[in-house]
Amino acid sequence: MKESVLKTFWRDTYQSKSPIPFIISVQVVIFVLIHLFDLLKEVNLLKLSLYDYAVDYLSLPLSFSQFLKQPWSIVTYPFLYTGLLQLVFDCLWLYWMGNIFLNFLNRRQFLFLYISATLLGACIYLGLGFIPMLQNSVQLSFRTSTLALGALVASVATLAPRYEVRLLLLGTISLKTIALVYVCIELVFTGLMNKAGGATFLAMAFWGVLFIRSLQQGNDFSKLKLGRLTKKSKMKVVHQSKNASVNYNSYRHISDLPNQEEIDEILDKISIGGYESLTSREKEVLFKASKDDT
Structure with missing residues (x-):
């Protein structure tokens, strides 16, 4: 019904x-x-x-x-x-x-x-x-x-x-x-x-x-x-999705920060398919980049 x-x-x-x-x-x-x-x-x-x-x-x-x-x-x-x-x-x-x-x-x-x-x-x-x-x-x-x-x-x-x-x-x-x-x-x-x-x-x-x-x-x-x-050692990010919540921590060293080309590719992917189209790693990369943005 x-x-x-x-x-x-x-x-x-x-x-x-x-x-x-x-x-x-x-x-x-x-x-x-x-x-x-x-x-x-x-x-x-x-x-x-x-x-x-x-x-x-x-x-x-x-x-x-x-x-x-x-x-x-x-x-x-x-x-x-x-x-x-x-x-x-x-x-x-x-x-x-x-x-x-x-x-x-x-x-x-x-x-x-x-x-x-x-x-x-x-x-x-x-x-x-x-x-x-x-x-x-x-x-x-x-x-x-x-x-x-x-x-x-x-x-x-x-x-x-x-x-x-x-x-x-x-x-x-x-x-x-x-x-x-x-x-x-x-x-x-x-x-x-x-x-x-x-x-x-x-x-x-x-x-x-x-x-x-x-x-x-x-x-x-x-x-x-x-x-x-x-206090926490690092900030925990929680992304709410329709099926489950994905937890991930930004523990990457500053030397491992993504370059601008990688960030641009992720942003282009969001423009085409929306935020939900990103993988967990891409979401982590995007957040880490935004956190260190000045």
Whole structure:
């Protein structure tokens, strides 16, 4: 008997090990709910504007005194979206960059980076609220997952800067270039509306870079236990495939690094057949090369 479309969608989306569909789902559900509240107010079925109430109390305020009245906002602000286009683009970025991240690393490391960027970014944002010159902004509260996305995009570009993506009309572009453009655009638009938010976004981008650089040195922040950091001799890369996960370590001496010709051949193979067409050795070579790229 043929499996139903909904059952197939549920299995492929929510029964996978990836946390990305769950994050996106929460963002979409909250977006629909608050706009449903707005619709009910417009048709006079509600006298109280629950839309404004929800946006105010789910957003992260710049004022620390206001934050003390709504401490839950430190958790809710990355899931709150009021604009459809921003929701769509951020979900696409999360899905795209998040899956590239999970191609190389694991679910625990993804969740650590996403959650730490959300919480650390909130703390920095609240701290910047004490600076008077940063309070002169169009928007004095923060929402959306921009901070976590900044850390994620920067981490992926640091992890595999030579990884190339074929874009419509633009051709093949490296992740390093894509990340640089993304960070610059987000920094400008976020900073214009919210100065403290722009500064926090830049800090989270650096946090993403620091996380990967530390991981490459053998320090896995996602394994913090009782104040001590778990160390490894080398960074372990986990590639998730449909059938099984392939683990491999980059123990090659620097003298054994692949030359540029070999790297170009691997990148050409990705352009033709995609990342899945690579052998385990080619994936290891590509990652080792990207790790030592400056």
